[in-house]
Amino acid sequence: MDHHLQVNSEIGPLRTVLVHRPGAELENITPATMQELLFDDVPFLKVAQQEHDQFTDLLRQHHIEPVYVEHLLTEILNEPNTKTAFIAAYLAQFALAPLPKQETTTYLEQLPAPALTNTIYAGLRRATVGLPENYQQPFLLPPLPNAYFTRDPQATLGTGVTINPMTFAARKPESMIFSWIVQHHPRFQATPTWLSPTLPTHLEGGDELVLNRQTLALGISERTTRTAALTLAQHLFTNPASSFTTIIAIHIPHNHAMMHLDTVFTMVNREQFTIFPGIMDHDYRLNIEVLHPDGHGGVAIKRATHLKPVLQASLGLSEIDLIETGGGDAIVAPREQWNDGSNNLAIAPGEVITYDRNYRSIQLMREHGLIVHEIPSSELARGRGGARCMSQPLWRDDI
Numbered sequence: 001m002d003h004h005l006q007v008n009s010e011i012g013p014l015r016t017v018l019v020h021r022p023g024a025e026l027e028n029i030t031p032a033t034m035q036e037l038l039f040d041d042v043p044f045l046k047v048a049q050q051e052h053d054q055f056t057d058l059l060r061q062h063h064i065e066p067v068y069v070e071h072l073l074t075e076i077l078n079e080p081n082t083k084t085a086f087i088a089a090y091l092a093q094f095a096l097a098p099l100p101k102q103e104t105t106t107y108l109e110q111l112p113a114p115a116l117t118n119t120i121y122a123g124l125r126r127a128t129v130g131l132p133e134n135y136q137q138p139f140l141l142p143p144l145p146n147a148y149f150t151r152d153p154q155a156t157l158g159t160g161v162t163i164n165p166m167t168f169a170a171r172k173p174e175s176m177i178f179s180w181i182v183q184h185h186p187r188f189q190a191t192p193t194w195l196s197p198t199l200p201t202h203l204e205g206g207d208e209l210v211l212n213r214q215t216l217a218l219g220i221s222e223r224t225t226r227t228a229a230l231t232l233a234q235h236l237f238t239n240p241a242s243s244f245t246t247i248i249a250i251h252i253p254h255n256h257a258m259m260h261l262d263t264v265f266t267m268v269n270r271e272q273f274t275i276f277p278g279i280m281d282h283d284y285r286l287n288i289e290v291l292h293p294d295g296h297g298g299v300a301i302k303r304a305t306h307l308k309p310v311l312q313a314s315l316g317l318s319e320i321d322l323i324e325t326g327g328g329d330a331i332v333a334p335r336e337q338w339n340d341g342s343n344n345l346a347i348a349p350g351e352v353i354t355y356d357r358n359y360r361s362i363q364l365m366r367e368h369g370l371i372v373h374e375i376p377s378s379e380l381a382r383g384r385g386g387a388r389c390m391s392q393p394l395w396r397d398d399i
């Protein structure tokens with residue numbers, strides 16, 4: 001069967017990638033809502049867009065097609081029945097009183113698909129539908145400022161996807177949008193879904209790393225529970241369409257700076273990884289569980305404490321090069337990790353895109369033989385995500 005999606009590694013030459021260009025939603029963050037919207041500042045939209053355009057230009061220069069999630073949404077909303085059903089389902093996520101709900105539905109129904117998409121991302125103000133302004137709660141529908149981090153609400157694993165149960169309310173609509181795209185867009189026709197957002201716990205794409213065709217790394221983190229990791233393992237191990245037989249579950253600290261595994265650990269070459277040393281103790285120990293099928297439809301668990309031997313055994317490699325963010329320096333490492341110095345997007349084995357500001361980590365990666373492409377990051381970094389967070393691979397060539 002022809003596959004529409006193929007991601008059998010973190011490093012295979014990247015060909016197609018899901019992105020979102022930051023839009024008006026970034027201007028709908030205020031100091032009062034910043035925290036619940038998972039931002040640390042209010043970005044300057046114009047510059048954030050310029051920075052994002054430089055990111056996508058760089059992708060194109062490397063013959064990588066950026067696919068905009070907002071265009072996919074518009075394409076499915078062009079079909080009138082889908083549009084009506086989507087509006088009803090989208091509104092059902094929010095506790096709107098009957099009158100505002102009716103006003104909102106009527107307003108959204110008359111929008112052409114591109115404007116509807118813009119409104120879904122930007123959010124909808126009460127005043128826009130003719131309701132009196134409410135200074136405390138100006139929005140009927142919330143803005144989705146995290147949408148440019150396409151890594152998290154979904155993940156491509158092999159030829160299928162997880163549509164993720166997100167941790168915080170601010171990001172749940174992003175998964176809902178992707179579930180509609182998977183159901184209605186021809187690009188995703190017959191795509192296996194390994195996990196759905198209805199799972200009553202949480203798991204996010206920044207915690208899902210495809211190390212090779214058989215092996216995943218999963219972060220157990222602020223955003224992904226152990227229960228969710230075990231559930232995903234069970235689904236992948238028992239589904240004949242999946243090729244995964246090993247999951248390395250890595251427990252990381254639960255905090256905002258290190259919200260996902262990919263904020264502290266990324267694969268950048270066949271045997272090379274970047275890692276923030278702050279996730280390990282002084283003996284390089286951390287809490288790891290290696291999951292395999294138990295042969296009876298369940299999951300067998302083996303515990304481990306050191307990452308290198310686990311990676312060597314799982315990937316069949318004799319050497320592993322762990323490149324420490326910020327050179328492991330007590331100040332440089334956490335400073336650069338905060339601005340996503342560990343969050344690299346591999347576009348081919350040994351070739352990455354990363355934020356320009358993390359110059360010590362960049363220098364070190366170059367000293368370790370990597371090709372590093374830098375992108376500007378003054379405004380994009382304020383959302384606490386880097387190049388890997390801003391991308392969801394749909395197709396990587398096999399290596």
Ligand SMILES: NC(=O)NCCC[C@H](N)C(=O)O
Pocket residue numbers: 037038039146149151152171205206207259260262263383384385386388389
């Ligand atoms: N994979 C990632 O680490 N994504 C970054 C997500 C940042 C976003 N502000 C969030 O808190 O969800």
